[in-house]
Amino acid sequence: MNNTFVVGLTGGIGSGKSAATDLFKTHGIDVVDADEVARDVVLPGTTGLQSIVERFGDSVLLSDGTLDRAQLRKLVFTDSTAKNWLNSLLHPLIRERMQQLIADTSSAYCILSVPLLVENKLTTMCNKVVVVDCSESTQLTRAVERDSSDVETIKNIMDAQATREERLNAADYVLDNNSSLLSLEQQVADLHHQLLAQASNTPSS
Structure with a gap:
């Protein structure tokens, strides 16, 4: 039986999931990217x-x-x-x-980064679930700019994903990414310490 403490990380398109994942890496955390x-x-x-x-x-x-x-x-x-x-x-x-x-x-725990964590019911593989969240209008703006895509295409992708509410309902922790990268950085640092404590207090099975 694998005893790794697994933290699922997800978020809709344009939410900043990759930015959050990269920040966990700076704390020495291993990432498994779906x-x-x-x-x-x-x-x-x-x-x-x-x-x-x-x-x-x-x-x-x-x-x-x-x-x-x-x-x-x-x-x-x-x-x-x-x-x-x-x-x-x-x-x-x-x-x-x-x-x-x-x-x-x-590492003390690992991040399992999955865009469709909720949709594909992969939360069962995780000890905790972290959702990177922002408003749908922010998602749309970021994704259009990042992918040089048209609004309609991004809207279709968003419609095919879980709703913001469905993701938040599955979350143990939420990273609010409506503002700056600096804000996200601070939230990840705080959450990292909480997860370290949780992982060390979880008995091996």
Whole structure:
């Protein structure tokens, strides 16, 4: 049984999740990033990529043999059967890899950074859940600027994610990221000390 104290960290698009994750790293905390894991499980040579090619053909590969994510997205976007198949292939692979990485961490606790932590019911993997929160208008402004995207696209992504209320309901701790990076920095430092205390008081199972 893995005894790592796992702190799930999530937030909607444009909430500042990456900024918060980077701040935890400055305190020497190991981070398991679901986005990185999702890329790892479909690298050339993996069973994940092999299964995708068997299902969709070589059109989902780029010339260097890596997965053409844009092409795959196009194929599954309007086909719910294909999308469900892809999710049922990837989700167990991602979860297994995350558990492996969590077991390998050596800091007092580890951060499990997952954009869809609430939506994919991955809160069950966590001892505590931290939500990076800001107003929806701030999310929209930040995401449009960061991704050089149009408002409609970002709104569609926000609509597909859990609502702000759903995320907050799942939170043990909330990092308010409506103002400055300095404010977020202070909140992370304070929370880090609380989590250190919690992790050291949690008996190994």
